[in-house]
Structures are given as C-alpha cells and as structure tokens.
Amino acid sequence: MAESYEVVPVAHVVGGRVEPTDDYWGGTRSIIRIDGERFTSDAVKGLDAFSHLEVVFRFHLTDPTDLNLGARRPRDNPDWPEVGTFGHRNMRRLNWLGVSRCRLLEVDGLDLHVEDLDAVDGTPVLDVKPWFAAMGPRGEVSEPEWPSVMLADYYAAPGER
Template sequence: MAADTFEVRSIATVVGGRKEPTDDFWGETRSIIRLHPEYPVESLQGIEEFSHLTVVFHFHLVSRAEEHIGVRSPRNNPEWPETGTFVHRNMRRPNRLGLAFPRLLKVDGRDLHVTDLDAVDGTPVVDLAPWFQEFAPQGEVRQPSWPTEMLRDYWKTSPNP
C-alpha cells in the first residue's frame, strides 16, 4: 500500500534571524513570523495573550537527496548510540518538518515577533498556534542521556561560556 500524500501550503514566512542553519547557539535569536496576506489579520486576534507559540515549519534548505532514512549516530558522533530516523529531531526527515516553541515578544499586524525560533530567514511556516500548558507531556518524562549532552549548547547565545 502506498503512503498517503497531501498538499500543505505555508501560512507564513520567517523573516530575519539566522541566514544559515547551525547545530547550536540558537539562544535569543530574534525573528518575525509574517502571516501571508491571504489570511486576515483577525486570524491572529488574541494570540498576544500567550507567552509561547507552537510552530510547524518546513526545512526548505534541505533537498530530498539529503534525507536520511535508517540508523546513524546523532550528529554522526560515534560516542552516541545509533538510532533510527524517527529518533532524530533534525532536518533530514522524510517530510522535512520542524517543530518549535518560540517565545512571542509582540504582535504587530501580521508580524509575530519571536525569540528562540530555530528556523532561518525565509523558512515556510505551515502551521502555528499558541502553546497551551495543558498540552505539555503528562506524567514523568524520560529520555537517555545523549540528547542532554548533544544539546547542552543549543540554547546558548554564543560559543563563549
């Protein structure tokens, strides 16, 4: 049976912030999520009441040829265990979708000013919503140690301590 396919259109575009993706140092990166003109500005009414957003975006700088399906060590570090495609949270996924939870700083018409959005200038946003605490994971959260080690510099502001 073939996989289902469907069309997804972007609703907004990331403006500003970083020009190129990097593995670390995304802390305090400021950018704008600019809602496309075909969506009325009223579709954002009330969003300013929330501190954080849930943003689904497309890794548009990654080609199909760069996808990795299978097993590999995170960031190709042999000290970390080989794990499957759906254990990695990187841009080389089959649909090249990313998920982020940036802080909403202010709303200016169609522009949502955010910080800590790990998407680059020009990134298509396919969906956004306010973050509801009630949708946070329920119960105890567990994970192996390698993600904590791998991401220790992810939200730092620069390579200097």
C-alpha cells in the first residue's frame, strides 16, 4: 500500500511569522508568492472575487524525529483525552501537510496578500484554492469540547489576552 508522490510547491509564504507557535495568529499578514517561472497572471484571474482561500502547505520546519503516529494528549495537556494522530491538526504528521483557511486581502500580480494564514515565512505552498461556502461542512458539525478550549486564542491578535 505504500506509494510515494512528488509534489512541487506552486508558491511560498513571504513575510508574516518566522516561527510556528500554538496561538495568536489573528491579524498575521503575509503574502503567498506564486512561482512566476511556471505561472502567469492568468493563473489567478478571477481569484480577487473571493474573500477566502484554502491553502495546502508543507510543515517544512518540522523535526522529522518529532513524529507521534499513535495517540497522545493535545498539547500534552493531562486534562484532555488521548487522541490518535488523525485526530490532531498539528505538524507532527507523517507527510507534514497542513491546511489553512485565510482571508484574501488583495491580488497583486502573482502575490496573494492574505491575513490569518497560519504558515510561516518560507513555507512551501502546495496548492491554493478559493473557498466555496457550498463546499463547507454539510449537516450538523460536532466535535468534543477540548478543541474549542485549546484553540480559544488561536486567532486572537498577539497581546489580545
């Protein structure tokens, strides 16, 4: 069942944070700079009509020895239940893939100015998609209590609390 794929970044994050942190991503502004060697401005035509993007990226700063493919407590908090690797959204993943939804502020050539992208300067971007509300969750959404508690400050502005 083991297969491998080569994935080439279509862009890189420029600016914003320089190191990953657990919280306070609110108001973080950065640029997704699309590779001008492979793409022209036609690649982003019409993208400015969307308010949000979905961005697939690689956690390029992850320590390869810091993987935990089994169960562990979120943020190592003893008050929260053990959750398997697929119950987490962090960087400790086998393929080091992250997915983020962010606000698109401006399209300037092949530079996508965004806010609240929780990827750091230099992050390889594997894909950019416009957010379609119709593609969001269907039906009632349920989750345990711990993610809401854990992420209460995730999109707070630095120094807000």
